[in-house]
Amino acid sequence: MKCALDIEARDVEELFINIDPIQAGGRLTPDAMKSAIAYGDGYSVCDHCLSPFRLDYIKKPPIAQFHADLAEWLNMDEVRVVPGARRGFQAIASTYLEKGDPALLTSLAHYTEFIAIEEAGGVAREIPMDADHHITPDAAAAKIEEAEREFKRRPSLLFIDHVDYQYGNIHDAKGIARVAHQYDIPVLLNGAYSVGIMEVDGKQLGVDFVVGSGHKSMAAPAPSGLVATTSEHAERVFRTTRSRGDVTGRMFGIKEVEMMGCTLMGVTIIGMMASFPHVRERVKHWEREVAHSQTVVDALLSIEGTRVLSDYPRRHTLTRIDTRGSFDRVAQSHKKRGYFLSTDLKKRGIVGVIPGSTKVWKFNTYGLSKGQIRHLADAFVDIAQEYGIPVG
């Protein structure tokens, strides 16, 4: 079925249980879907934009209230929406980094953090992870000292992934922020895998910036995200333009430089807003999601030769699994090679594992129902048994 001339309609979420690691937290709520239809046009939210003409001041639809609600929910002072978490990183990096300035991130940092630093002219340095794939405050302190020696000045910014995209491990953002602040380094929390699925309290963590992703974890259309900060930093990050036309004398008032003026319009902001009441509710049920994840991981671990590379017991729904000693052994002699696993999962109504992967791969159980979790756990065991892998 086509949804446009040469575009096949997507029906993955309707027909399958989808455990794709990046898609789980971004699936739209029915309210976001309905709102996307009503506000599909780009400037649809601008019907009642009044002076001083800025997105986050619009009252109808209640965009201004949404901004206030977001700040309160994250326990931060000011929030802006942005076209994806990466544009939040960019805004902060561009504000805090001058050419050649060092900035820290971690050995588990997402590539968009590197690019934000590079785009701002900064130089990225990685805080190493420990043997358990964790970033510790001690490692952060050591790297700050090392960078200070290398660059003859302190790093201007430190990025910490609240939950990293590789292992789905939760890192000690609070401890790292405390250390960074001893060196007066502002801290950006990358909440792409936490804001919108887990409760996040910015002040409690003691970070200076919280960046979230609408399409990764807030059930919102892409590209969407948010940057939250404290009153200490808000004026600098959200500084308004000082441009003035030398001929016309024009000035542009309250448009913010790093936001490039207005940011999200239409379906992206409305989708975030429509999903927000559901998102605010769902983060309270995080433990249930983690328990679901644990059920599936335990089923996988019951298959002989399988290891979990993420923290165990699980504390997040994104998991990195090592099936080199189980499914990959089947792949060695299967006529479909590594593709047998995704094929056999698909036969059972499951998608989202990269076709061909049987060595080290990731999956995300976020948002699945209890019944779907059971089916998923059983499917892995079932496939193992079909190929004679012992299940304990």
Add this chain to the structure above:
Amino acid sequence: MKCALDIEARDVEELFINIDPIQAGGRLTPDAMKSAIAYGDGYSVCDHCLSPFRLDYIKKPPIAQFHADLAEWLNMDEVRVVPGARRGFQAIASTYLEKGDPALLTSLAHYTEFIAIEEAGGVAREIPMDADHHITPDAAAAKIEEAEREFKRRPSLLFIDHVDYQYGNIHDAKGIARVAHQYDIPVLLNGAYSVGIMEVDGKQLGVDFVVGSGHKSMAAPAPSGLVATTSEHAERVFRTTRSRGDVTGRMFGIKEVEMMGCTLMGVTIIGMMASFPHVRERVKHWEREVAHSQTVVDALLSIEGTRVLSDYPRRHTLTRIDTRGSFDRVAQSHKKRGYFLSTDLKKRGIVGVIPGSTKVWKFNTYGLSKGQIRHLADAFVDIAQEYGIPVG
């Protein structure tokens, strides 16, 4: 009717003729609507993202083909999609401007061009317009010389609005590009009011960059847009990351720095793609749109005391009109003051004129049917007659 908990469904486009100046070219096509539903989830287009993992390489849905088609359509060599035209300006400004570098734009430039220059650390200078509200090649040459004297170096970049947002006048981009190139200054064409509604041939105009807006003129959801360039500039603007993890040794291959890696996903890119066949067709019928605009302007001019501030005869559908000598006289003594006009228009099923405006205001007739154009033209005359303004 609500589309979500606290969001009233928007029904402006269903119930009214909308002549809002910024909304006309962005209304979604039915195909974009349907595709938005099918691809509402943010990472929906990433189901079949294969190595080397970049948005513009995805073949299913046909995103790679769309990029090639866009480049051919604009007669440029390389295209990327971006979250709105302003993010295109930002990418170019960030690439070409170092701190303190002068950049030229015009007295009719959109504020986002100023902000892009400011964000990159550059200094904006305006090319003056002439008495007819046009930017001429001569004025561009004079300003280049002036800036060169002021900054002791040539401007690093020149922005020209193909069609300006204030008057809807078409400017001599070709002549200005020719002049700028005599000084080796690259030229960015802001096509927010042309790409997607008029035919634009980048090579014929001789510009180095064409920036378009999806939600302003390509019937696509927000935020969306494009940056097109020539093979001469592509490598620099679309340079790939050189970041390397100092601890992990990680590299990020073909991710482009100014694009922040992947750009549009889900509904924004799919909406652009779904509307594209219609957009490609509709630009061929630009003369009909201009004739429609002319009909409405002529009706307004038949109202005594009314002047058109844009070029006349009209060459675009966005028009700036001066009704200080007509409707504003009514406003002086009307109990609703200036609000009478928008109220009386709304009674006739017309919205999009800023409530309260009776002095100088703008409207856009793009996309209206012949019948709607007739109704709109008659409505203005009808209102004038109702208040005893002579109609000639």
